[in-house]
Amino acid sequence: MPNFAGFITIDPKRSIDSIVAHVTLEEVGTDELQITDHPVEQGAEITDHAYKKNPEVVIRCGWSNASLAGVIDSVKGLFSAITGGDAFGSDYVSGVYNQLLALQQSRIPFDVSTGKRVYTNMLMRSLTQTTDPSSEYTLMVTATFRQVLIVSTSATTLPPRGDQASPASTAETENAGDKQVAQSFPAPGGWQPPDGGG
DSSP: OOOOOTTOOTTTTOOETTTTTEEEEEEEOOOOEEEOOSSTTTOGGGGGGGOOOOOOOOOOOOOETTTTHHHHHHHHHHHHHHHHHHOOOOOOOHHHHHHHHHHHHTOOEEEEOOSSSSEOOOOOOEEEOOOOGGTEEEEEEEEEEEEEOOOOOOOOOOOOGGSSSSSHHOOOOOOOOOOOOOOOOOOTTOOOOTTSSO
């Protein structure tokens, strides 16, 4: 069993979608602003040269078969093994791990609640777990979540060109095909005015 002496909390307000950890060891949230490396002209809008990157949060948390839910699941697993069911991976922590993997695989945004903030529209970028002889019956994971920016778009229909006062500047764009620059050559004898005069 790992030593949980330095854990933060077992407060159920913390959650990964609907999955609540037994113990949370660490939460690291990152909010980053991407700032241009190029020189910015004096008086220019600084907001044109920096943008907010999607928030990320890294959570280290764990579950144990020794919890009440774990004991209940162990009894269910034992009963399943006696009646001919497959006992492999049927313990509580394996079930939680499978839930986390399914959440990541679904690629459907969800909420992550930490002790400081609720992150919305998150996806699980990575999920890491380690098992050693002292943690065989526990699940300790490090999960990294990143927010997905979701926006709304709408389509509109412009009035016909004939109804517009200035269709050259207000009409919908049209595909007029590819344009190519043609090379010109001077006429033999030099340039002549259009009226034929010299």
